[in-house]
Amino acid sequence: MSTNFSWGHININVRDLDASVDFYKKLGFDIFLPSIPYLGLDSQQANTLDAASATALGISDSVTGRACILQLDDGFPKLDLTEFSDLAQRDPLENKDLGLVRICLVSEDLASDYETLSNDGVEFLSPPQQCHERLADVATCVDPDGTRIELLQVYLERWQPFL
Secondary structure, rough: OOOOOOOOOEEEEEEOHHHHHHHHHHHOEEEEEEEEEEHOOEOOOEEOOOOHHHHHHOOOOOOOEEEEEEOOOOOOOOEEEEOOOOOOOOOOOOOOOOOOOOEEEEEHHHHHHHHHHHHHEEEEEOOOEHHHHHHHEEEEEOOOOEEEEEEEEEEEHOHHHHH
């Protein structure tokens, strides 16, 4: 039996929705919806998550939060940012951990994007690095909560031996 999935969204829980929206706008994201309608969450005021949504997400009842959906272009996946105001928070995973540790955005000119973002106050783990056999250049930045965003410039003309 096969499944028929397609991309929907990636969710990132954040401490400060407004600061996170500002950060992701620096990366080129726009607001797709100023809410997550099926959860009853809005970006302007905190609402209580209904019991069924809380159960489906595996969090406690009566949690309040704010949220919105961002997009990088008109396609998928979308990026949901959610601020839960009454849940204990932990630091995000790092690259050494198991689980979802980063998302990747493709750049056509990583050196220029790195310079622009650095000048705009975006924190990076390092300047762009030339990876194995210069198949790609990579730089990883962190959002206001420490979530890692890999920025990748791929040189497909060098990939032929691997394809």
